[in-house]
Amino acid sequence: MPAPGALTLKKEERICSKKLIDELFTGGESHSMTSYPVRVVYMLKEREAVEEPSAMMLVSVPKRCLRHAVKRNRVKRQIREAYRKNKALITQKLDMGTYRLVMALIWLDNKVYSTDKVEQNIMGLLTRLSEKI
Numbered sequence: 001m002p003a004p005g006a007l008t009l010k011k012e013e014r015i016c017s018k019k020l021i022d023e024l025f026t027g028g029e030s031h032s033m034t035s036y037p038v039r040v041v042y043m044l045k046e047r048e049a050v051e052e053p054s055a056m057m058l059v060s061v062p063k064r065c066l067r068h069a070v071k072r073n074r075v076k077r078q079i080r081e082a083y084r085k086n087k088a089l090i091t092q093k094l095d096m097g098t099y100r101l102v103m104a105l106i107w108l109d110n111k112v113y114s115t116d117k118v119e120q121n122i123m124g125l126l127t128r129l130s131e132k133i
Contacts, residue, residue: 009084015058015102024102033128035121037109038079044099044133054094054101057083061107071112078115079105082122089126093133101133 015021024030030043059079061072083105094101105122
């Protein structure tokens, strides 16, 4: 059984800072990988405090991919749920270290997939990501 609070996605684990988002996308230290239809852009940063979460994320579904807000919101919900269920794949490795992972999950396709398919892709990405870090 997972630890209490392990299967949650708190506000502190979401990226809200414009400065951090700019650093993720324009900084030269970020990397990316794809498991179609999801792409992850990530970078490792030093932790300033012990209380900081070991992994922070944001979800992006561009309007050019899915024109209707209902579909965009559904895909964002699917991605967040898949990440919430499987984030232990990366957080277990990062909890002991002095680094934190900052990542953006970006949708690439113009179709909506089943929740199981999205979860499989997110699990594959998180597994590959844990091997890289």
